[in-house]
Amino acid sequence: MLATLETLNRVFEAGIAITALSLFLRSLTINLRDRVSRAFAVILASMMVSSAGEAVAASLAGQAGLDFWLHFQWLGTIFLPAGYLHFSDALLETTGRPSRGRRRLAVRLSYLISAVFVVLLSMGLLLGPPVPNGEPVPYLGRTSLSWVFTAYYLIIIVLALSVMWRAWQRTVLSASRRRMTYLLIGSLVLALGAYPFLLVGSGLAASFPEIFLFSAAVGSILVFWAMVAMAYATAFFGVPWPDRVVKSRLFRWLVRGPATVFIVLLLLPGVGQISEVFRTSEAIMLPILVALSALLTSHVLTLALPTLENWLLFSGEGADAQFVQNLQERVLTNSDLRQFLEALLSAVCDRFQTQSAFVAMLEDGKVQQLLEVGDKKLLGKKKKASSELEQLAQRAHGDPHIFSWDSFWLLPLYAAQGQILIGLLGVRRTRKLELSEEQHEALLSLGERAALAIDDRRQQTQALSSLQTLGPRVDLIQRLRAASRFDQSEVLSDFGSLPEYSDLVRWVKEALTHYWGGPRLTDSPLRGLQVVQRALKVHDGNPAQAMRSILQEAIERNKPEGEPRLNGEWMLYNLLEMKFLQGRKVREVASRLAMSEADLYRKQRVAIEAVARSLLEMETNMIEQHNGKDERK
DSSP, X not given: OHHHHHHHHHHHHHHHHHHHHHHHHHHHHSSTTSHHHHHXXXXXXXXXXXXXXXXXXXXXXXXXXXXXXXXXXXXXXHHHHHHHHHHHHHHHHHTTOOOOSHHHHHHHHHHHHXXXXXXXXXXXXXSOOEETTOSSSOEEOOOHHHHHXXXXXXXXXXXXXXXXXXXXXXXXXXXXXXHHHHHHHHHXXXXXXXXXXXXXXHXXXXXXXXXXXXXXXXXXXXXXXXXXXXXXXXXXXXXOSOXXXXXXXXXXXXXXXXXXXXXXXXXXGXXXXXXXHHTOOHHHHHXXXXXXXXXXXXXXXXXXXXXXXXXXXXXXXXXXXXXXXXXXXXXXXXXXXXXXHHHHHHHHHHHHTOSEEEEEEEETTEEEEEEEEEOTTTTXXXXXXXXXXXXXXXXXXXXXXXXXXXXXXXXXXXXXXSSOEEEEEEEEOOSOSSOOHHHHHHHHHHHHHXXXXXXXXXXXHXXXXXXXXXXXXXXXXXXXXXXXXXXGGGGGSGGGGSOOHHHHXXXXXXXXXXXXXXXXXXXXXXXXXXXXXXXXXXXXXXXXXXXXXXXXXXXXXXXXXXXXXXXXXXHHHHXXXXXXXXXXXXXXXXXXXXXXXXXXXXXXXXXXXXXXXXXXXXXXXXXXXXXXXXXXX
């Protein structure tokens, strides 16, 4: 019984350390810019060090290295009170009550005192020599300064909890108050569970080891859940995402990381018995057991993840959440459309035993894309073929019948709703002058599938374009909603002064058109933006230079990483640079980028919208900084 409790305690401590490490890494990669998240990262780092040191020290009773790990454990414990005070101050500031100087001074002073205790620990003054054979686990002895640290620990924790209580009282929204309650209760449990109580009552623990180890195991479970609850509540700070996204991302992080590792840890104590069953040594069975258990656990949890999310997180909105999650699997990209049409054209060539087939995708009577399979020389030059097909499209508009052109049979492709001509399907004619009834039906059937795919992609492109237009407005709403989770006055912040997105796109286009001089640059409504006002001060009130610097910065934000190229993801950036920053002519830019002038104007519209979104982001960040300065004052 005693051995089982000792093993469980080591597993629980290791699980806490791994969970704290995982959540700490999450804080570093997601929302470290937020002060609440940074302070919570200090608490997680302290818990990680303390739990790791305790787990390793318990396994090294009477062995070399025990002294190091016992002291290593105390490093986390010493900095935990300062982290708590820092965390509580950040929470109260988030509710609209920034420090006037006293709380921040107390936080800095607590970190300084913790650093002093670390120095005393390294000198052997804070704690006594190790008791390697201590019961029930090894520990460090006490000194007179140990009680000083205990008093400091309790005072700072009580002070931090009182500040958190003030933050709880200032929270109005029911969901935010519930999360603040998680933080308050979780902080209390975590602070009590993280303190090494063997320092206080080592004699009592030695007299009743089973009771001590059982209570320690229960305490570890409570600490684990308290840490997860605090991580859940803290995940909502500093991010503009909807609540469902925050919950889903944190849940997936925990399941794929700490949950998998914790299950593997629970299996490790049984490696000896498993080795006996398979009649092999533990050294051979250990890596096999770790690899298989990690793989199977990860596989099972991945399969169960959607069901667990719908059951635990998305009650009441499971259908909507499932639709959003599966949306990326339903979107037909240009690459998907190309692959489908190539397969369909190959089937056409096989069905008609012909040398070549093609599909011309149309928009407003213009050929947007010409896709061909088989002998591509039969169609001739694409530019000339596209021009002739556009003329044929004007004549064929409204006529669904198959007709001949040059050496091809042509089938007009129409959208499912309305008589909108969206493409032409061409099949190289064989020696027969007329199609048989079977071939005619087959071509109509294949044409319907091609039209369905092209029309689907066309509608999705329109929908995605609308979503991109709504993006900045939705982002604004999400930012306001996120900022007002704990401070409702943020709903009335200056975010509402941002211009309409459609107006912003038009202003950016006009300013770029007169980038090297003109009234649409110097007299642009963009001069009312705060980022432009700041640039005016930098450039001594010169509006042309200020506007050019801001537009150039917005363009540079769209510059891809890596080596420059003339195609791919560099296309939009190169277009902006050559057309506006370098002032080249349309024909020259189109020639350099290997596209038609009509295609260049379409790409230019997308590029200008990207610049407008970057400019809107710059303005939003400026307003956030301005509001932050006002609060500190």
